[in-house]
Amino acid sequence: xxxxxxxxxxxxxxxxxxxxxxxxxxxxxxxxxxxxxxxxxxxxxxxxxxxxxxxxxxxxxxxxxxxxxxxxxxxxxxxxxxxxxxxxxxxxxxxxxxxxxxxxxxxxxxxxxxxxxxxxxxxxxxxxxxxxxxxxxxxxxxxxxxxxxxxxxxxxxxxxxxxxxxxxxxxxxxxxxxxxxxxxxxxxxxxxxxxxxxxxxxxxxxxxxxxxxxxxxxxxxxxxxxxxxxxxxxxxxxxxxxxxxxxxxx
Numbered sequence: 001x002x003x004x005x006x007x008x009x010x011x012x013x014x015x016x017x018x019x020x021x022x023x024x025x026x027x028x029x030x031x032x033x034x035x036x037x038x039x040x041x042x043x044x045x046x047x048x049x050x051x052x053x054x055x056x057x058x059x060x061x062x063x064x065x066x067x068x069x070x071x072x073x074x075x076x077x078x079x080x081x082x083x084x085x086x087x088x089x090x091x092x093x094x095x096x097x098x099x100x101x102x103x104x105x106x107x108x109x110x111x112x113x114x115x116x117x118x119x120x121x122x123x124x125x126x127x128x129x130x131x132x133x134x135x136x137x138x139x140x141x142x143x144x145x146x147x148x149x150x151x152x153x154x155x156x157x158x159x160x161x162x163x164x165x166x167x168x169x170x171x172x173x174x175x176x177x178x179x180x181x182x183x184x185x186x187x188x189x190x191x192x193x194x195x196x197x198x199x200x201x202x203x204x205x206x207x208x209x210x211x212x213x214x215x216x217x218x219x220x221x222x223x224x225x226x227x228x229x230x231x232x233x234x235x236x237x238x239x240x241x242x243x244x245x246x247x248x249x250x
Contacts, residue, residue, distance in 0.1 A: 004054070004071055005039040011061040012037075026060050028053050041076060050076075162241040166202045167221040170194040176213030182206050184236075194218070208239040220244065 012022065019030040026033075032053055035043040044050045054072055055065035168177065174195050181187040181204050189202055196217070202208055212218060212235050220227035220239075227244045231237070236247045 002071065003039070004068055005037045007063070008057060008061065008068075009037040011063060015061065017061075022057070022060065026056055028056060033057060041072075047077060162223070163203055163205050164208055164239050164241045165223050166208055166239050166244075167199060168194060168202070169199040169219045170196045170217055171219050172196060173214065173217035175215060175218045177218070178211040180209045182209065184209055206240070210237050210239065211235075212237065 012019075019033055022028070022033055023030045032044055032049075035041065036050075036053060036057055041047075041050050044053065051069050051072060054068045057065075058068045059065040174193050176193045177190070178188070179190040179200075179202055181189055186209060189208075190200055193213075194200060212231070214233075215230045215235060216232045218230060220230055222239055222244055223241060227239075229244065229246075231246050231249065233249065235249045237244055238247055
């Protein structure tokens, strides 16, 4: 048996080391090193830290770290309490038997409920026809149904809004055009030269605003109908679901 703390301190002083240097080299805080030298092990966070710091500090000083750990274990380590004895096998078997019985009872209940449902459905579907004294409830007449059916589409048609679907095709030459949504400052849908043989399609819920550079080469179809009144020179036109009209000549 030897004194752990005095042995560490003497070894440090023999080598001329100060605690700050040891702290920098071992990465162990100086207050913990001092606690080890004074055997105030309760200052450290726990026995695991004490053993680890003891081993590191001793080996840093050129001592046998395991010897210091063994000395600490023999003098300061508390004996661990024995673990609780395992539960007897008989109790585990009894618990498994109770669980099995519960599962069996639950399955039996499910089967019984299923049988009752099947029997009730069978007897309910084979119920006797009503006697002659029972007057059947009259069904609604066909005329009422057809009236309701005819009125529904009419109400829906009133709220339906037609969109302007415009198809522009360049035939025999090129045509520069600019297409905007709803007005001259609306969202730009297209701007460029529609070359001969090319086609562009535009759809808007209200109107399309078009600036045409050379509409003589332009063919237009509005909602599948040919537009006959396009201008022959540069112009600004507006297309709605009802038709195409010229706003101004550029």
